[in-house]
Amino acid sequence: MSVRMAPPLPLIFLILIHGVSSANxxxxxxxxxxxxxxxxxxxxxxxxxxxxxxxxxxxxxxxxxxxxxxxxxxxxxxxxxxxxxxxxxxxxxxxxxxxxxxxxxxxxxxxxxxxxxxxxxxxxxxxxxxxxTDLQVEAPERVTEGDSVRLTCKSSCTLTDRATFIWYRNSQPLTERRDRNNQLLLQSVRREDAGRYSCALHEHTYISPPVYLSVTYPPKSVSVSISPSGEIVEGVSVTLSCSSDSNPPAEISWFKGGTIVGSGRIYNISNISSDHSGEYKCKSINELGKKYSDAVTLNVM
The missing domain is CATH 2.60.40.10 (Immunoglobulins)
Structure with a gap:
């Protein structure tokens, strides 16, 4: 008959201690x-x-x-x-x-x-x-007036805390643009929407570097001014200036009646004579469209 010996006491003690450690x-x-x-x-x-x-x-x-x-x-x-x-x-x-x-x-x-x-x-x-992570604004460099554009506030990892995003244009908060979505949607973009956009998280001091959004549009508000104003006599110099609002900048052409006579925003006439009398207007044109100014009458005394 075989006899099974009990393990030595120290071994039992070590087994118990190990069992307690792994569980606690x-x-x-x-x-x-x-x-x-x-x-x-x-x-x-x-x-x-x-x-x-x-x-x-x-x-x-x-x-x-x-x-x-x-x-x-x-x-x-x-x-x-x-x-x-x-x-x-x-x-x-x-x-x-x-x-x-x-x-x-x-x-x-x-x-x-x-x-x-x-x-x-x-x-x-x-x-x-x-x-x-920091924050970066992702946006197109330019958008045409009337289109919709989506700006995204991006981070390199998904923020652990649920975040509320705040948007800024030209360092001023867009108070109506506070959302848990990290995107800013601008519908039917206007010229006034152009500017430097940045984003932040509510109750945080860090603000992303700004990204400039350019809004392009055809020429608007085209007009002509004459200097000097009032009566013009022969022999003086006269300057006609064409004012135009557009993005990208427009090319300017000058017309006397239906004939093109010059280009550029400024049209100078030196030593003016009666032959220069007539109606003048300018045409403003860029890749998005063109617009003529109203005609102005130049009377030389």
Missing amino acids: WVVNYRHSHICALKDSSVIMSCTYTYPTGYKIKKAFWTKNPVQGVEPPDLSEDPEYSQRLQYLGDKQQKCTIRLSHVTQKDEHTYYFRFTTNVTDGKWTGNPGVTLTV
Whole structure:
């Protein structure tokens, strides 16, 4: 008959301790990945548990731990000490707030705690990976008056917190353009819609670099002025100016009656004579259309 021997007492003790450790050393992170806006504050939420009977000696956050090296406490790091606030306790909560984040803060962060037992230390995996993004406005360089255009406020990653977007034109907020959608739709664009557009998030200080939106349109408000005004006598110099509003800039042609006599916004007549009397008008033309001014009469005394 064979006799089965009981394992030595020390071995039983080690098995029990291992069983307790694997079941009770836990760190739970609310988000394993966080995408945050540049210069904002980030909340890294977590909870932790440990075996009954243990007492917490130190609880802190660290980054990029190296195997075999005791991880540093970020609250003691000059780069973090003024920006990091521990919101947890020495029982269950281990949440922190990191303010004024930049791309330099893109790391994986871990919560770690030590207890009153020599080997009672724990670093929570997988940690929290932080990505920091800025905002960029994506828009066409130019759009024609009357068309619709869509501007997009883009980030390099999907923001973790639900965001409300704010739009600016020429540094002034478009108060009616506040939406959870990151797009700005301009329907039936007008000349007044041209300008520098930027975007931001509600309750955040960071504003994207501006992007200029150009609105093109055919010539409008074409008119002619004469200098000097009033009676004109032979021998003087006369200047006719053509005023036109257009985008892109228009080419100007001058007509006396039905005959073209010059080009450019300014038409000069030196040593004027009675032969120059007549009706003058200018034509403004660009790639989108053309428009004539009303005729003006030049009487030479």
